[in-house]
Amino acid sequence: MALRHTTDANTDLRASSVLDCQSLCYKFPNSKTIFADVSLHTRKDEFVAVVGPTGTGKSTLLRVIAHLIPPTSGRVLLDGVEVCRPSSRVSLVHQSIATFPWMTALENVKLVLSGSRMAEEEAARLSEKMLSLVGLGGAESLYPKEMSGGMRQRVAIARALAASPEVLLLDEPFVHLDELTANEIRKEVYDLVFNPETTLKSAVLVSHNLHEVVQLADRVYIMNGSPARITDVVKIDLPRPRDDHHPRFHDFVDVLYRGLDIRSIR
Amino acid sequence: MDLIAPLATLATLGRIFALIGLSIVTGWLLAYASIRNRRFEAAYIPLVNVFESIPVIGFLPLVLVAFVLALPPPFGVEFAVDFLVFDAVAWNIWIGTYQAFKTVPEHLVEVSDNYGFGFFKRMKELYIPHSIPRITSNIFSSFADAFFYISVSEVFTAGAATAKVCPGGTCATFGIGTLITEYLSTGNFLGVYYSLASIAVAVVAVTFALSRLSRWAVAKYGVDTPGAIRRYAGRWRGMVPSPWRAVRAQMRNVSRVAARPRQADLAGEGSRRTGALKYGAYAFVVLILAYLAYSAFRAATSVSASTWYGFLRETPKLLEYVGADYLRVTVIALASLGLAVFAGYFLATHRRTGDAVLPLVQVFAAFPAPAYFPLVFIVTLPFLEHALPFFYSEVYILVLGFLSCFYYVFFDFWIGVQAIPSEFDEVTRNHEIPFMTRMRRVVFPSTMPYLITGLSSTINSAWAGIAIGEFWPNIAPTVAPKGLQVPFGMMYYISSNMADGQIAAAAYVSVIFAVIVAVYGVAFTRNLMDLARRKYVIEEGIFAA
Numbered sequence: 092m093a094l095r096h097t098t099d100a101n102t103d104l105r106a107s108s109v110l111d112c113q114s115l116c117y118k119f120p121n122s123k124t125i126f127a128d129v130s131l132h133t134r135k136d137e138f139v140a141v142v143g144p145t146g147t148g149k150s151t152l153l154r155v156i157a158h159l160i161p162p163t164s165g166r167v168l169l170d171g172v173e174v175c176r177p178s179s180r181v182s183l184v185h186q187s188i189a190t191f192p193w194m195t196a197l198e199n200v201k202l203v204l205s206g207s208r209m210a211e212e213e214a215a216r217l218s219e220k221m222l223s224l225v226g227l228g229g230a231e232s233l234y235p236k237e238m239s240g241g242m243r244q245r246v247a248i249a250r251a252l253a254a255s256p257e258v259l260l261l262d263e264p265f266v267h268l269d270e271l272t273a274n275e276i277r278k279e280v281y282d283l284v285f286n287p288e289t290t291l292k293s294a295v296l297v298s299h300n301l302h303e304v305v306q307l308a309d310r311v312y313i314m315n316g317s318p319a320r321i322t323d324v325v326k327i328d329l330p331r332p333r334d335d336h337h338p339r340f341h342d343f344v345d346v347l348y349r350g351l352d353i354r355s356i357r
Numbered sequence: 358m359d360l361i362a363p364l365a366t367l368a369t370l371g372r373i374f375a376l377i378g379l380s381i382v383t384g385w386l387l388a389y390a391s392i393r394n395r396r397f398e399a400a401y402i403p404l405v406n407v408f409e410s411i412p413v414i415g416f417l418p419l420v421l422v423a424f425v426l427a428l429p430p431p432f433g434v435e436f437a438v439d440f441l442v443f444d445a446v447a448w449n450i451w452i453g454t455y456q457a458f459k460t461v462p463e464h465l466v467e468v469s470d471n472y473g474f475g476f477f478k479r480m481k482e483l484y485i486p487h488s489i490p491r492i493t494s495n496i497f498s499s500f501a502d503a504f505f506y507i508s509v510s511e512v513f514t515a516g517a518a519t520a521k522v523c524p525g526g527t528c529a530t531f532g533i534g535t536l537i538t539e540y541l542s543t544g545n546f547l548g549v550y551y552s553l554a555s556i557a558v559a560v561v562a563v564t565f566a567l568s569r570l571s572r573w574a575v576a577k578y579g580v581d582t583p584g585a586i587r588r589y590a591g592r593w594r595g596m597v598p599s600p601w602r603a604v605r606a607q608m609r610n611v612s613r614v615a616a617r618p619r620q621a622d623l624a625g626e627g628s629r630r631t632g633a634l635k636y637g638a639y640a641f642v643v644l645i646l647a648y649l650a651y652s653a654f655r656a657a658t659s660v661s662a663s664t665w666y667g668f669l670r671e672t673p674k675l676l677e678y679v680g681a682d683y684l685r686v687t688v689i690a691l692a693s694l695g696l697a698v699f700a701g702y703f704l705a706t707h708r709r710t711g712d713a714v715l716p717l718v719q720v721f722a723a724f725p726a727p728a729y730f731p732l733v734f735i736v737t738l739p740f741l742e743h744a745l746p747f748f749y750s751e752v753y754i755l756v757l758g759f760l761s762c763f764y765y766v767f768f769d770f771w772i773g774v775q776a777i778p779s780e781f782d783e784v785t786r787n788h789e790i791p792f793m794t795r796m797r798r799v800v801f802p803s804t805m806p807y808l809i810t811g812l813s814s815t816i817n818s819a820w821a822g823i824a825i826g827e828f829w830p831n832i833a834p835t836v837a838p839k840g841l842q843v844p845f846g847m848m849y850y851i852s853s854n855m856a857d858g859q860i861a862a863a864a865y866v867s868v869i870f871a872v873i874v875a876v877y878g879v880a881f882t883r884n885l886m887d888l889a890r891r892k893y894v895i896e897e898g899i900f901a902a
Contacts, residue, residue, distance in 0.1 A: 159783050179788040188900035189780035193802045193892050202798060203788035236897060243900050254788050267900060 108132040108168070109292045110156070110181070110258050115165035116318075117148065117155050124318035125151055129165070131312050131321065133258065133293035136285055140296045140304040143314030144351055149297040150186065152314075153260045156295065157183045169257065179203060182256035186263040188243045190235040196222060196246045197231035203254040221249040224288065225279060241272035248280065252289055259284065259294040265303065273303075278332075281307055305343045306333050315352040323350045362536060362548070362555040369511070369532040370559055372442055373503040380447040380499070381492055384454035385485060389476075392458050402455065407875045409448035409817055415824075415871070416444055417513060417855050418864035422655055423648065425528055434523065438530045441510035446499035449814070453495040457488035486578045493574040497567050497723070498765070498814070504560070504725040505761055505821055507534030513855070533728075541731050542831045553729055560723045568719065660861040668865045675866050678847040679873060682823055685846070688755055689819040690812060693763040697770040697811065702800065705774035715771075722764035727825055730757060734841065735833045750843045758822030762815040769811025773804030778899050805893035809885045820848070828852035 115129040125148035133139045141149050154160045156167055158174050158181070167174040169181060190199050200218035209217070222231055225245040235243050244264060251259060261280070265273035284294045298304050304311055305327055313323040327343055334340070391398040424437040461483060469479050503510075511534035512527065529535045533552055540548035704711035734753065741749040781803065785795045801808070827849035830840035843849055847866055854863040 154783070157783075157787055159786055177786040177789065181787075183783060183787050185780045185783070187778070187780055189778065189784060190898050190900070191781070191799065191802070192894060192898040194798070202790065202794075203784075205794040205798070206789050206791045235900070240900050250784075250788075 107134050109135055109137075109170060110295070111168040111171075112156060113166050113168070115152070115155055115167070116163045117151055117160065118163045124163075126314065126319040129314070129319070129321055131295075133295060135292050137293045137309050138281065138284055138296065138307050139293065140298060140308035140311045141314060142298065142301065142304055142311060142347060142351065143319060145299070147314045147316070147319035149314060150262050153183060153262050153295065153297055156258075157181045157260055159183070179254035180256055181258045181260060182251040182254050183260045183262065184244075184247055184251050184264045186266055188240060188247055188267060190243050190246050190250075192235050195232050195234055196227060196238070196242075196249075199235070199246050200250045200253045203250055218249070218253055220288075221253045222246070224252065224283065224286070225249045239272070241268050241276060244268060244276060245279075248276075248283070252283065252291070255290040257290060257292045259291055261294060261296040261298075263298050264296075265298075265300070277303060277307060281331075301344045301347045302335060304347065305329070305340055306335065311347060313347065313350040315350075322352070325350065362533065362552045365531060365533040365536045365552070366555045366559050369504075369507055369534060370563070372439065372532065373446065373500060376439060376443045376503070377446050377450065377496055377499055380443065380450040381454070384447070384451040384492075385480065385488070387451060388455040388458040388488070389480065389484065391455055402452075403875070405448055405451050405455075407871060408444070409452070411444075411820075411867070411871055411874060415820075415851065415867045416441060417851070418860045418867055421855075421860055425523070430523075434528045435530055437513075437528065438511055438532075441506065441513075442503050445502040445506045445510065449498050449502075450492060450495050453491040454488050457491040458484050461487045489578040490571070490575045493567070493571040497564070497571070497719070500563060500567065501723040501725075501764070502818065502821070504556075504723060505727065507532060507537075507725055507727070511535045512538050537728055538831065542834060544835045546732075549732065553732075556725065556728055561720055564716070564720050564723050568716070664861060668862065672869070675847065675850065675869060678845065678850055678866075679870065681845050682820070682827075682847045685751075685755060685758060685823055686816055686819045689758040689762065689822070690766075690816050692755075692759055693766050693815050693819075694808075694812060696763055697767040698796075701767050701770040702774055702796070705771050711771075718764065718767070722768075726757060726760040726822070730760075731832050735836050738833075738836055750841060753841055754823055754826035754843055757826040758819045761822030761825075762818035765814035765818060766808065766811035769807040769814070770804055773807030773811075774800065776807070777803045777895055780899065781895065802893045803895040806886070806889040809889050813881070813886075824848040824852065828856070830856065 110131075110133045112129065112131050116124065116127040118124040129152060131139065131141070141152065143149050151160065155162045156174075158167065158177050169178075174181065190196075191202070194202065197215065197218050200221055201214050204214040204217065207214070219228075219231060222228060222245075225248050227242060227245050227249065230238070230242065233242075235246070238246070244267075248264070264280075265276060268276065280294070283289055284291050296304065296307060308327055311325045311327060312321050313325065314320065315322040325343070325346055329337055329339060329343070387401060391401050420437040420440050424440060425433045427433065428436060465483055465487075469483050474482065511532040512529040523529070529538075533556060537549060537552045540546070540552065704714055738749070741752060745752060777800070781799060784790075785799055790799070823846065826841060827843045827846045828840075830842070832841045834840075842853075844853075847870060850866050851863045854860075854866075
């Protein structure tokens with residue numbers, strides 16, 4: 092069954108954290124507090140998910156973790172060092188699949204290497220390798236409008252991976268894809284997190300799809316309320332690769348569903 | 358000082374806003390005709406683009422023949438002035454309305470088709486509301502343009518040609534432009550300051566009102582905009598005079614009957630009604646064009662064959678003049694672009710500074726440069742004349758040109774940067790993409806449609822400053838008896854010939870200019886715009902099925 096523990100109970104876990112978010116709070120200017128006292132962490136080779144009713148600020152939380160929005164209070168540590176500005180070591184994949192329409196798949200990926208002082212050929216080679224990792228070998232010269240939604244999201248993931256991140260933040264990355272494509276990319280993403288050819292150490296997924304969360308996550312943080320807080324943490328210890336016909340799979344889905352306070356939806 | 362300056366300002370404002378109102382109503386009809394008929398659209402849009410590019414001065418020969426010399430004195434001059442102000446305000450409102458009508462969401466059009474909306478209901482409930490945000494934002498440019506031209510449009514000189522209808526050959530109508538010109542020619546600087554203060558009050562009040570109106574219009578009529586809609590119903594009710602309320606109540610009763618939902622009109626009655634309106638719009642356009650063509654024909658036939666031959670022989674020289682002016686326009690456009698890109702990007706990405714600085718830029722842009730420029734000229738002339746004895750006039754022209762147009766590309770670029778979806782901004786920040794790469798690979802391509810529109814308007818409007826600056830004989834008679842003049846330029850040629858009553862010569866070079874502008878419109882604006890639409894639509898980069 093699910094193993095539950097509070098976020099600050101296990102200091103040993105904290106010590107081995109890749110990403111350590113401590114008491115994060117975010118308040119929109121001249122508006123109410125969106126979330127408060129949110130602490131979460133990820134360890135090496137761990138896939139963490141955040142679920143919560145709509146409006147609890149999950150997407151905002153990812154942006155705060157990436158320091159695209161500075162927190163109102165609290166701090167984010169990456170390998171024990173405080174994150175004080177956006178860095179590609181913490182790389183975000185958006186919910187709306189964002190690829191530059193005037194760039195080919197290869198150029199879209201290569202763009203994030205422009206600040207790395209990498210030689211042009213090396214950047215091209217690395218970009219090709221990342222595209223190949225996400226199953227887009229041979230599609231390097233296609234423009235986004237010549238690709239399906241699934242292919243575009245693969246480009247966005249390849250772009251995030253090319254930047255050599257340690258943590259991948261995934262903001263409902265499969266929500267605009269059909270179920271078959273989404274399922275296929277979910278498997279690829281999971282394999283990528285634990286692929287030695289990438290620099291990734293862990294990933295944080297935000298999703299409304301509880302089946303998806305149980306399929307991917309090792310640990311799930313549940314957010315509720317207004318301002319939102321972490322109300323529960325669920326460890327999912329199903330064997331991998333996960334099968335949604337496993338007898339405990341739906342138990343976990345039920346646990347997560349019960350953990351969501353849908354009355355707090357704003 | 359008496360109330361003459363405020364009254365003159367009010368007269369000018371009244372004229373400008375009445376003509377803005379006329380532009381809006383005609384714009385709705387013409388835009389509707391355009392979206393309903395491809396052939397009309399194919400003629401209408403290039404024609405408006407050409408008209409938009411010709412500076413007010415280019416129309417002077419035409420208005421002289423069509424209005425001043427054709428109609429009795431007070432009406433002829435007033436209509437001529439109104440036409441010139443209309444030229445300054447109408448085109449961008451017409452184009453903005455057309456673009457708004459063209460981009461009404463398809464599913465809303467389908468809803469109105471489905472429920473068989475007639476012309477009036479379709480306009481009232483769909484097209485007009487959808488056009489309001491664009492029109493309100495375009496009113497600002499129209500207002501700024503109209504004010505910029507007041508010193509040229511409210512008072513113009515045509516020498517002997519108009520001596521019979523205007524005292525001393527100078528045609529003028531009551532307004533702040535005329536008043537300032539009069540004060541400057543008599544050296545009454547107190548009057549000039551008083552007039553400038555009066556304009557300043559008007560510009561600040563109008564800019565404030567327009568920005569509020571624009572914000573409200575975007576919040577209420579924009580499709581899925583985040584702004585909150587403010588409701589004024591209670592307040593307006595008290596402000597509407599009671600007799601009008603009674604009439605309006607009657608009209609509502611009538612419109613309730615007319616607006617009753619009905620099933621789709623399978624027999625095509627609606628399309629017959631729409632057809633009648635379409636032909637009404639055609640008739641309106643054809644009537645105006647026919648009158649202008651007739652006037653042009655009269656002007657052409659009133660000139661002897663030998664004079665025409667003389668003009669033809671002068672054509673190479675005139676083309677050199679056009680080239681010189683295009684060089685000036687290029688310098689002004691590049692300076693405006695440079696300012697837009699660096700200051701515009703900074704203000705768009707630093708919100709607080711932007712909130713503080715942008716209203717000031719807006720007020721400055723709307724404040725008519727020709728009204729205060731003579732004072733700048735008087736103060737700086739001794740220094741510039743000494744420092745740049747051969748180029749000081751050129752500097753004044755370039756500055757005047759810059760002041761007349763920099764804000765188009767500035768504001769368009771600023772809006773373009775704001776319109777970049779946040780996801781792309783986050784990608785560039787997340788991956789620490791260097792500033793120059795970000796500008797080159799992301800910001801410029803993303804804002805390309807805005808840059809082309811803004812740059813095109815900037816280039817079109819740069820002619821305004823050049824037109825005034827190349828020949829300004831009475832800019833400051835006290836310090837520069839000859840005024841500000843640069844004899845090597847097309848605008849100088851047009852203005853000086855007009856002042857000498859040589860209408861045919863001015864008209865001839867105006868026609869050459871119109872042809873060049875048309876070619877430029879096709880070669881530059883349309884091709885670049887097509888490229889931008891084909892390749893640089895940032896919204897296409899977001900996939901949200």
